[in-house]
Amino acid sequence: IKHPLQNKWALWFFKNDRQKKWEDNLRLVTKFDTVEDFWALYNHIQLSSKLQSGCDYNLFKDGIQPMWEDKANKKGGKWMLQMSKQQRVNELDKVWLEILLCLIGEGFGEDSDYVNGGVVQVRHKGDKVAIWTSDYKHREGIMNIGQICKTRLGLPKKAVLGFQAHEDTMSKSGSTVKTLWSV
Ligand SMILES: CN(C)c1nc(=O)c2c([nH]1)N([C@@H]1O[C@H](COP(=O)(O)OP(=O)(O)O)[C@@H](O)[C@H]1O)CN2C
Numbered sequence: 001i002k003h004p005l006q007n008k009w010a011l012w013f014f015k016n017d018r019q020k021k022w023e024d025n026l027r028l029v030t031k032f033d034t035v036e037d038f039w040a041l042y043n044h045i046q047l048s049s050k051l052q053s054g055c056d057y058n059l060f061k062d063g064i065q066p067m068w069e070d071k072a073n074k075k076g077g078k079w080m081l082q083m084s085k086q087q088r089v090n091e092l093d094k095v096w097l098e099i100l101l102c103l104i105g106e107g108f109g110e111d112s113d114y115v116n117g118g119v120v121q122v123r124h125k126g127d128k129v130a131i132w133t134s135d136y137k138h139r140e141g142i143m144n145i146g147q148i149c150k151t152r153l154g155l156p157k158k159a160v161l162g163f164q165a166h167e168d169t170m171s172k173s174g175s176t177v178k179t180l181w182s183v
Pocket residue numbers: 022023066067068069121123
C-alpha cells in the first residue's frame with residue numbers, strides 16, 4: 001500500500017498572461033495524499049529553475065486556495081526568502097524541494113496547523129520562496145515556523161527570512177512591504 005500523508009495537498013501553477021485576470025492565470029494541477037503520489041508528481045513536472053519568469057508553483061492544503069482572499073489566508077501572512085538572481089542555478093530547486101518536504105512531512109511539529117502552504121515565484125528580479133501561514137496573531141507558533149524553516153533550509157545566519165502579513169502586502173504602496181518579524 002502507499003504511505004498516507006497527514007494532509008491532502010493541492011499543487012497549483014500560475015502562468016503570467018497579462019491579457020487575463022490574475023485569478024484566471026492560477027490553475028489547479030492535481031491533488032495527492034500519499035508519499036508515492038508526491039514523488040510521481042514531483043518527478044513529472046518542470047523544475048522551478050526551468051520555468052519562465054512570471055510563473056509560480058503553489059502547494060496548499062486541500063481546501064485552501066493559494067490567494068489572499070481565502071478565509072484561511074485572510075488574516076495570515078508569509079515567511080518569505082528573497083533569492084538573488086545568481087541563486088536560481090544552484091539553490092532554487094533545492095530550497096523549493098526542502099519546503100515541499102517540510103510541508104507534506106508536517107515538519108513544523110504542532111505548529112503545522114498554522115501552515116497553509118508554500119509558494120515559489122520565478123522572477124527576473126530574483127526568485128522568491130514562501131511559506132504561507134494562517135492568522136499571524138498566533139505569534140509564538142508563527143515565529144516557530146520561521147525558525148524551523150530557516151534551520152531546515154540550512155540558511156546561513158546572515159540570510160534573513162521576513163514575515164509579511166497579507167493585509168500589508170495587499171495594501172503596499174510602492175515596492176516595499178512592511179516586515180513584521182525576521183528570523
Ligand atoms: C484576487 N486577486 C486579484 C489576487 N489575489 C492574490 O492572492 C494575489 C494577487 N491578486 N496577486 C496579484 O499579482 C501581483 C504580483 O504579485 P506577486 O506575488 O506575483 O509578486 P511579483 O510582483 O510578481 O513579484 C500583485 O500585485 C497582485 O496584483 C498576487 N497574489 C498573491
